[in-house]
Amino acid sequence: MPESKALLQAIQAVDVPPVTLMEVCGTHTMAIAKAGLKPLLAPKVTLLSGPGCPVCVTPARDIDACLTLSARPDVILTSYGDMLRVPGSARGDSLLKRRALGADVRMVYSPMDAVEVARENPCKKIVFLGVGFETTAPGTAIAVQTAKESGVKNFYLLPMLKRLEPALRALAASADFAVDGLLCPGHVASILGENGFQYVARSLRLPAVIAGFETEDVLLAVYRLLLQIREGAPALENAYPRAVQREGNTLAMATVETVFTPCDSLWRGMGMIPQSGLALKEDYAAFDAIKALDVCFEEEKPSACRCGDVIRGALPPEKCPLFGVCTPEDPIGPCMVSGEGACAARYKYGGSV
Amino acid sequence: MCLAIPLKLISVDGAQAVGEAAGLTRAVRVDFIKEPKVGDYVIVHAGFAIERLRKTEAEASLKAWREVADAGE
Numbered sequence: 004m005p006e007s008k009a010l011l012q013a014i015q016a017v018d019v020p021p022v023t024l025m026e027v028c029g030t031h032t033m034a035i036a037k038a039g040l041k042p043l044l045a046p047k048v049t050l051l052s053g054p055g056c057p058v059c060v061t062p063a064r065d066i067d068a069c070l071t072l073s074a075r076p077d078v079i080l081t082s083y084g085d086m087l088r089v090p091g092s093a094r095g096d097s098l099l100k101r102r103a104l105g106a107d108v109r110m111v112y113s114p115m116d117a118v119e120v121a122r123e124n125p126c127k128k129i130v131f132l133g134v135g136f137e138t139t140a141p142g143t144a145i146a147v148q149t150a151k152e153s154g155v156k157n158f159y160l161l162p163m164l165k166r167l168e169p170a171l172r173a174l175a176a177s178a179d180f181a182v183d184g185l186l187c188p189g190h191v192a193s194i195l196g197e198n199g200f201q202y203v204a205r206s207l208r209l210p211a212v213i214a215g216f217e218t219e220d221v222l223l224a225v226y227r228l229l230l231q232i233r234e235g236a237p238a239l240e241n242a243y244p245r246a247v248q249r250e251g252n253t254l255a256m257a258t259v260e261t262v263f264t265p266c267d268s269l270w271r272g273m274g275m276i277p278q279s280g281l282a283l284k285e286d287y288a289a290f291d292a293i294k295a296l297d298v299c300f301e302e303e304k305p306s307a308c309r310c311g312d313v314i315r316g317a318l319p320p321e322k323c324p325l326f327g328v329c330t331p332e333d334p335i336g337p338c339m340v341s342g343e344g345a346c347a348a349r350y351k352y353g354g355s356v
Numbered sequence: 357m358c359l360a361i362p363l364k365l366i367s368v369d370g371a372q373a374v375g376e377a378a379g380l381t382r383a384v385r386v387d388f389i390k391e392p393k394v395g396d397y398v399i400v401h402a403g404f405a406i407e408r409l410r411k412t413e414a415e416a417s418l419k420a421w422r423e424v425a426d427a428g429e
């Protein structure tokens with residue numbers, strides 16, 4: 004698109020000192036890497052990836068719990084593809100590996116597929132590994148409701164869903180947070196609306212622009228962030244109005260509220276963050292895999308993988324001492340596994356700054 | 357988990373719909389779309405449509421890109 008080139012020129016022409024911006028969405032990370040934007044924006048704009056890749060923010064102890072579950076002969080694990088290749092705290096041990104050794108682990112595209120697997124296998128316990136952010140929570144809620152309404156009693160959710168706001172607040176309050184503006188995730192904003200991101204400007208005092216996923220969308224958002232920084236007036240702007248309304252998707256939010264309630268949740272590299280997860284409400288407690296199957300979480304073990312720093316934007320992936328030893332084919336941490344991970348994006352498309 | 361391209365709904369039956377893009381079809385749940393209709397473009401995330409694309413705003417985005425682009429030249 005000819006607009007990209009001109010947008011890049013417009014960005015370079017804004018009179019501001021070099022800035023650091025953070026994108027908080029794995030899909031943005033990939034879009035930016037694919038279009039090779041980082042080297043084109045440097046040195047004026049440095050783009051950092053934040054905690055926006057669902058698999059990457061899942062702590063190793065949760066992966067370990069999934070691995071333990073997969074060994075149970077009465078269980079079928081169902082999961083989005085990305086989760087299958089993430090190693091637990093032991094190197095090379097992943098759900099994919101367990102599957103090769105005989106565990107019944109199935110990849111699904113939607114949580115509804117997991118309910119279907121439960122219907123087809125009435126003698127087994129079907130556990131759906133529910134990772135994701137506000138975009139994924141509504142569909143996960145419908146799956147649980149469907150299981151309840153249609154009497155599917157062998158479907159269980161392992162709730163690992165995350166809420167972005169508490170994590171961003173925790174991140175912005177941390178000592179090493181040095182970000183001048185936030186590229187807000189367009190699809191989370193489709194659900195939460197502009198209203199759901201006002202706090203970034205009002206309370207965190209950070210320039211914030213909701214961005215879409217075309218190259219031009221990202222560049223326009225960067226440009227608007229630069230203008231805000233130049234004016235010294237943080238505000239929330241919506242640069243993705245074709246998919247984001249002011250009040251968000253109220254149907255989706257209401258569904259989430261019916262099924263889930265906020266709870267404290269452990270994040271990789273960020274520790275326990277109050278109210279940053281979603282637990283099943285009492286009415287749906289029978290579908291909670293943690294309770295029904297006695298899932299036990301060990302303590303998070305220290306690891307040489309620096310994903311925890313990468314998702315906080317504190318370490319560029321290529322500065323991890325393991326980068327290169329750790330590859331998408333033989334990943335050590337989730338950031339190298341996921342299609343939305345910062346390490347994988349850097350490895351695959353290069354373009355380090 | 358998000359499909360990069362929006363899908364066009366080619367059939368709607370309650371909360372179940374079929375979306376199409378580049379000749380490929382896919383089952384889509386439309387629980388969160390008010391009055392989904394054949395011909396709507398939707399953004400799909402893990403099998404669920406999370407929002408309908410609004411045409412006038414899509415044109416506005418294009419215009420916004422061009423405006424900045426033109427100003428920069």
Ligand code: SF4
Binds near residue numbers: 325
């Ligand atoms: S390069 Fe590998 S080991 Fe290092 S942070 Fe990324 S995923 Fe972890």
